[in-house]
Amino acid sequence: MKRIIIDQEKCDGCKNCTVACMQAHRATPGTVYDLDLLDPKNEARHTIVANGKGGYFPIFCRHCSVPDCVGACMSGALCKDPVSGHVQYDESRCGTCFMCVMSCPYGNVKPDKVTHKRILKCDFCKDDTEGPNCVRVCPKKAIHVEEVSA
Amino acid sequence: MNESCYGCSTCASADKPLEGFIAKLPMETSHHRVESQETKCGFGLQGVCCRLCANGPCRITPESPRGICGATADVMVTRNLLRAVAAGSGCYIHVVENTALNLKNTALEKGKLKGLGALERLCKTFGVSGKDDHEKALNVANAVLEDLYKPEYVKMDLVEKMAYPPRFKVWKELGILPGGAKSEVFKGVVKCSTNLNSDPVNMLIDCLRLGISTGIYGLTLTNLLNDVLLGEPEIRMAPVGLRVIDPDYINIMITGHQHTMFVHLQERLIAPDVVAKAKAVGAKGFKLVGCTCVGQDLQLRGAHYTEIFNGHAGNNYTSEAILATGAIDAVLSEFNCTLPGIETVCDTLSIKQICIDDVAKKANAELKQFVFAERGKHSEEIIDAIIASYKERRPKVKLNLLPEHGYENNLTGVSEVSLKKFLGGNWKPLVDLIVSGDIKGVAGVVGCSSLVAGGHDVLTVALVKELIARDIIVLTAGCSSGGIENCGLMVPEAAELAGPKLKAVCKKLGIPPVLNFGPCLAIGRLEIVATELAETIGIDIPQLPLVLSAAQWLEEQALADGCFGLALGLPLHLGLPPFITGSKVATQVLTEDMKSLTGGQVIINADAKESADLLEKIIQEKRRALKI
Ligand code: SF4
Ligand code: SF4
Ligand code: SF4
Ligand code: SF4
Ligand code: SF4
Numbered sequence: 127m128k129r130i131i132i133d134q135e136k137c138d139g140c141k142n143c144t145v146a147c148m149q150a151h152r153a154t155p156g157t158v159y160d161l162d163l164l165d166p167k168n169e170a171r172h173t174i175v176a177n178g179k180g181g182y183f184p185i186f187c188r189h190c191s192v193p194d195c196v197g198a199c200m201s202g203a204l205c206k207d208p209v210s211g212h213v214q215y216d217e218s219r220c221g222t223c224f225m226c227v228m229s230c231p232y233g234n235v236k237p238d239k240v241t242h243k244r245i246l247k248c249d250f251c252k253d254d255t256e257g258p259n260c261v262r263v264c265p266k267k268a269i270h271v272e273e274v275s276a
Numbered sequence: 277m278n279e280s281c282y283g284c285s286t287c288a289s290a291d292k293p294l295e296g297f298i299a300k301l302p303m304e305t306s307h308h309r310v311e312s313q314e315t316k317c318g319f320g321l322q323g324v325c326c327r328l329c330a331n332g333p334c335r336i337t338p339e340s341p342r343g344i345c346g347a348t349a350d351v352m353v354t355r356n357l358l359r360a361v362a363a364g365s366g367c368y369i370h371v372v373e374n375t376a377l378n379l380k381n382t383a384l385e386k387g388k389l390k391g392l393g394a395l396e397r398l399c400k401t402f403g404v405s406g407k408d409d410h411e412k413a414l415n416v417a418n419a420v421l422e423d424l425y426k427p428e429y430v431k432m433d434l435v436e437k438m439a440y441p442p443r444f445k446v447w448k449e450l451g452i453l454p455g456g457a458k459s460e461v462f463k464g465v466v467k468c469s470t471n472l473n474s475d476p477v478n479m480l481i482d483c484l485r486l487g488i489s490t491g492i493y494g495l496t497l498t499n500l501l502n503d504v505l506l507g508e509p510e511i512r513m514a515p516v517g518l519r520v521i522d523p524d525y526i527n528i529m530i531t532g533h534q535h536t537m538f539v540h541l542q543e544r545l546i547a548p549d550v551v552a553k554a555k556a557v558g559a560k561g562f563k564l565v566g567c568t569c570v571g572q573d574l575q576l577r578g579a580h581y582t583e584i585f586n587g588h589a590g591n592n593y594t595s596e597a598i599l600a601t602g603a604i605d606a607v608l609s610e611f612n613c614t615l616p617g618i619e620t621v622c623d624t625l626s627i628k629q630i631c632i633d634d635v636a637k638k639a640n641a642e643l644k645q646f647v648f649a650e651r652g653k654h655s656e657e658i659i660d661a662i663i664a665s666y667k668e669r670r671p672k673v674k675l676n677l678l679p680e681h682g683y684e685n686n687l688t689g690v691s692e693v694s695l696k697k698f699l700g701g702n703w704k705p706l707v708d709l710i711v712s713g714d715i716k717g718v719a720g721v722v723g724c725s726s727l728v729a730g731g732h733d734v735l736t737v738a739l740v741k742e743l744i745a746r747d748i749i750v751l752t753a754g755c756s757s758g759g760i761e762n763c764g765l766m767v768p769e770a771a772e773l774a775g776p777k778l779k780a781v782c783k784k785l786g787i788p789p790v791l792n793f794g795p796c797l798a799i800g801r802l803e804i805v806a807t808e809l810a811e812t813i814g815i816d817i818p819q820l821p822l823v824l825s826a827a828q829w830l831e832e833q834a835l836a837d838g839c840f841g842l843a844l845g846l847p848l849h850l851g852l853p854p855f856i857t858g859s860k861v862a863t864q865v866l867t868e869d870m871k872s873l874t875g876g877q878v879i880i881n882a883d884a885k886e887s888a889d890l891l892e893k894i895i896q897e898k899r900r901a902l903k904i
Contacts, residue, residue, distance in 0.1 A: 144337065145318030158318050159857040159880075164349060166338040239338070265315045 127211025368494025487839025517682010
């Protein structure tokens with residue numbers, strides 16, 4: 127399976143990845159100029175956190191081999207796709223228990239702040255044939271996609 | 277041609293021969309760097325990155341909707357915009373200040389005034405006179421300088437004299453009449469500094485005020501003062517493109533906006549003793565090769581400079597290619613757009629760089645700060661330095677010319693005066709053509725050339741083609757002109773590309789469907805045309821079937837120009853947004869609410885066909901409102 131590999135030393139906190147993720151998951155199509163940067167519906171699926179020493183931790187979903195989020199999900203809304211190996215979310219099955227939010231060891235599942243009914247998590251940009259948008263725009267090459275064993 | 281090209285991944289250009297030439301060059305140019313700068317910061321694009329204080333940079337996201345100080349996206353955007361507009365205005369005000377000073381000094385020295393018609397018109401407009409032409413010129417220059425130096429709380433006198441009365445009334449009602457132009461720039465930069473103004477609308481209003489002082493003084497008056505000193509434009513045909521470079525001469529590429537600084541040097545370069553010096557080192561003499569807006573201005577007034585000026589080679593982003601021909605021996609610069617990137621090209625080809633105004637001092641350039649009283653001495657020093665450069669470099673530099681580039685017969689010398697004269701002394705013939713629908717409307721395609729929005733001049737040229745195909749006549753000013761003419765749209769044969777009605781008009785008059793007013797400063801001339809057309813019809817400017825497009829606006833000066841367009845009440849198209857879309861207030865005011873304030877509006881679209889549709893629709897609406 128493909129996974130985003132992080133080289134945290136290289137990240138300079140520019141958040142280009144953040145804008146790209148928001149752009150990839152906005153409800154209405156448009157250009158980066160008219161992406162509503164204030165709209166919580168457009169929140170990115172990852173987080174860039176300062177490490178307190180002048181550097182950054184880019185935190186991206188690992189689409190874990192044994193995902194705790196999937197393990198915690200009673201309703202089956204989270205599943206590891208048998209083909210791609212990516213952990214995908216089916217909103218229609220979600221019971222809004224937020225157990226996944228509690229159990230991801232990296233904090234990679236976010237409760238949706240608008241509806242409070244669903245979660246936001248990385249879908250590996252599954253609808254985009256060119257793959258993860260965050261990776262494509264990182265000017266520092268701090269993140270890249272690699273084939274790993276599931 | 278070149279065994280070792282630097283890298284062929286250059287950006288597209290509307291000018292295909294130029295694109296091919298640049299892709300094969302053995303050195304790096306701006307066109308090569310577009311690719312490596314392709315990843316743009318989304319916060320920057322939307323104008324919501326603030327680093328006005330040590331807490332920054334602060335950026336706007338759903339999780340961080342305000343900066344640390346509490347600044348909203350609206351505050352960040354409008355502060356950044358006001359800062360850019362104030363800086364852009366400062367640039368043009370610097371140009372008009374120097375132009376007025378040069379006119380004043382020439383008048384005091386009883387030097388040559390080449391445009392007495394322009395002087396008379398200015399005297400009449402300003403209500404000044406004098407016992408002779410020199411005293412008149414002195415009084416005109418002083419009237420401009422006195423206004424520029426007024427404090428911000430004292431309104432400038434010439435605004436009312438220059439402006440179209442219905443517009444002046446609107447500006448007065450809106451409270452946007454400018455005080456002293458330099459002080460307005462000062463106020464602008466104060467207002468947008470850290471933790472001062474946080475009222476987005478208040479800052480946008482300031483942009484309009486700066487637009488008026490920029491437009492009337494920096495643009496319109498600079499042209500008219502130049503006319504007095506340098507001679508008025510006369511309609512004629514001229515060659516453009518890299519073909520204008522003649523390697524048999526010592527060639528000086530000029531960049532900038534302040535043509536009055538070259539007057540003395542230009543005359544010396546054709547003096548027999550100086551030509552003899554050139555001949556002594558094996559050249560036929562000297563030639564000035566036009567580049568950027570100062571080249572456009574020389575082209576415009578070319579009737580007065582046939583001996584020294586060989587033609588306009590290209591715009592800002594053609595400058596590196598012009599140098600790369602190897603046949604340029606020196607660059608003489610005095611303002612933008614003198615790209616930092618020319619330094620490496622000049623180094624590679626041993627081209628001497630000389631700067632005569634330190635506001636545009638290049639790292640490699642020798643500074644010969646222009647001082648009126650010392651211009652004689654400086655001219656000789658500059659001539660000697662350039663001859664030395666020629667002698668040193670020519671034997672070792674391989675030429676890489678492109679003599680087939682560009683076009684031979686381009687209509688130039690178009691101004692508010694020469695065009696009217698061409699039409700028979702009044703605007704009625706043009707108004708009649710507009711009323712009959714033979715000309716559907718007028719589009720001013722102005723401003724810069726950039727390497728975004730499709731590439732070098734790509735959107736500009738495509739938009740112009742769309743507009744003329746819809747029978748909309750295009751008037752140009754700025755570096756866009758340089759791109760459009762190098763793409764062949766200013767030769768009379770370009771009439772073939774126009775819609776059937778415009779084509780017939782062009783063929784009858786023997787003109788191209790795109791009329792070149794010259795440098796970006798000449799946006800001021802277009803605005804005189806707009807005013808006089810409105811006057812002839814008896815309407816206000818926003819009612820005219822006239823639109824503006826700065827499709828490939830590049831810099832802060834263009835934003836200040838744009839604010840003048842908005843103050844005049846004109847629809848202003850931009851290919852890419854000026855870093856404002858992160859603010860809902862700024863976007864709403866500029867694209868919608870402005871219509872009810874001044875009549876103007878900003879239209880943002882990067883697609884040539886869609887943009888032309890939008891502009892055509894506005895023109896049609898205006899025609900309907902006028903019942904034509
Ligand atoms: S959300 Fe967390 S636990 Fe689930 S796959 Fe991603 S990183 Fe692993
Ligand atoms: S919030 Fe939804 S996806 Fe997350 S564990 Fe609960 S049911 Fe599963
Ligand atoms: S892969 Fe796609 S969804 Fe996941 S963080 Fe990157 S941009 Fe967002
Ligand atoms: S785009 Fe790359 S460098 Fe920038 S914040 Fe994201 S991971 Fe870091
Ligand atoms: S002025 Fe405000 S928004 Fe700007 S950097 Fe400082 S704290 Fe951040």
